[in-house]
Amino acid sequence: MQAIQAQLQQQAPDNEPPSTEINVQNLCYHPAGTEAPLLSDVTLRVPPKQMGLVYGRSGAGKTTLLQLIAGLTQPTSGSITLVGAPGGNGAAPSAVMTSSERLARTGLVFQFPERHFLAATLQQELAFAWPQDMLSLQQLSCRAGVVLPALGLDHIPLDTPLRQLSDGYKRRCALAVALVRRPSVLLLDEPLAGLDWQSRADIASVLGKLKQECTVLVVSHDLRELEPLIDVAWEMEPGGRLKPVQWPPTKE
Known part of the structure; x- marks a missing residue:
């Protein structure tokens, strides 16, 4: 797989995605109606073009953390910044980023992407919410021409119903939809869950290439x-608290 973002940058050098780090400081999330916060004083930093991992028992708040970073909801307190500037000079933003600003910079792939597809076919899903003027559609076509072969999707007809694809290919399609928008941060919720061994190996190989091009955080x-x-x-940990761990883990 060739460098996806590098090829996309050649197509649009005036809009180069930044080299970005994820910086979360003292994040708390206590939605109305809940007795206890879902996240408590969470702090993490993923350097540019590295892969961070959050693991732990189900229901501890991992998916909620991804949704907050992606800008799908607003934290109760604390800050989330995607530190970087166009051109990759590493300059920090002057203020805490709003949810809409983060949403424009991130790509989020859910654990079961088929539940979040908004269209019937791959072509429709790629174009969903994309500007429909001729210039924008040509740009989408160029980007898809880079992303789809890189993810092993170029042999699938664009009018194939998404429901007919295997779970592994649905994950690839969800990645393609995120990548054509050229995010500087990629957020992945259980990207290998429920896949057979070959699909798991294939997706892991794709992720190994993607971490060379954008910052990745995986639950x-x-x-x-x-x-x-x-x-x-x-x-x-239970209670929505995040504990740094040594990586790679110590072998016993």
């Missing part, structure tokens, strides 16, 4: 395939 229980790719890691 996962599947550590065996991902362990060689991880640079920094945390365990989400």
Whole structure:
């Protein structure tokens, strides 16, 4: 797989995605109507073009953390910044980023992407919410021409109904939808869950290439395939507290 973002940058050098780090400081999330906060004083930093891992028991708050970083909801307190500037000069933003600003910079792939597809076919899903003027559609076509072969999707007709694809290919399609928008941060919720061994190996290989091009944060229980790719890691403990862990883990 060739460098996806590098080829996309050649197509649009005036809009080069930044080299970005994820910086979360003292994050708390206590939605109305809940007795206890879902996240408590969470702090993490994933350096540019590295892969971070958050693992822990189900229900501890891992997916909620990804949704907050992606800008799908607003934290109760604390800050989330995606530190970087166009051109990759590493300059920090002057203020805490809003949810809409983070949403524009991130790509989030859910654990079960088929539940979040908004269209019937791959072509429709790629174009969903994309500007429909001729110039924008040509840009989408160029980007898809880079992303789809890199993810092993170029042999699938664009009018194929998404429901007919295997779970592994649905994950690839969800990645493609995120990548054509050229995010500087990629957030993945259980990217290997429920896949057969070959699909797990294929997706892990794709992620190994992607971490060379954008900053990645993964929530996962599947550590065996991902362990060689991880640079920094945390365990989400009950009560929504995040604990840094040594990585790679000590072998006993």
